[in-house]
Amino acid sequence: AIMAATDSMHLRVPIELGERGYDILIGSGLLSQPSAWSGLPKAATAVIVSNATVAPLYARRLQSALASLYANLQLIELPDGEAHKGWDALNLIFEPARWRALRSACRGKAAACGPATTSSSSHWSLA
DSSP: OOOEEEETTEEEEEEOOGGGOEEEEEETTGGGOGGGGTTSOOOSEEEEEEETTTHHHHHHHHHHHHTTTOSEEEEEEEOOSGGGOSHHHHHHHHHHHHHHHHHHHHTTOTTTEEEEEOSSOEEEEEO
16 A cells, blocks of 8 residues: 655555545544545444544544534444454444344334344344
8 A cells, every 4th residue: 555645744544445445544633624534425324433442532522523424423332452353343333233224124113023032132123
């Protein structure tokens, strides 16, 4: 990857993944610069994924910076450390989105859709 200085204080690192490519910005004060958000996708919902070490330092500022761009902004805070980088952590990221989509699909269909409880957890199911 070729790194390009965006100005004297910031570095842009392109992540080459074809259509899924994106840039990583490295530098001071990026949370307070609207230009840092100019390339984000347009959507109603956005998810911030952080860890227990970084979130307390930056999550509120990031949420404030993104609030005008997204009607629904979710924060998912994962445990810190390499031991928590696996399928269980990935499920913590995707489960809330799945539940929101399922609850949305269930609106107005109380007879056909509702909570089903198992011994270990509560799940929503479409009948």
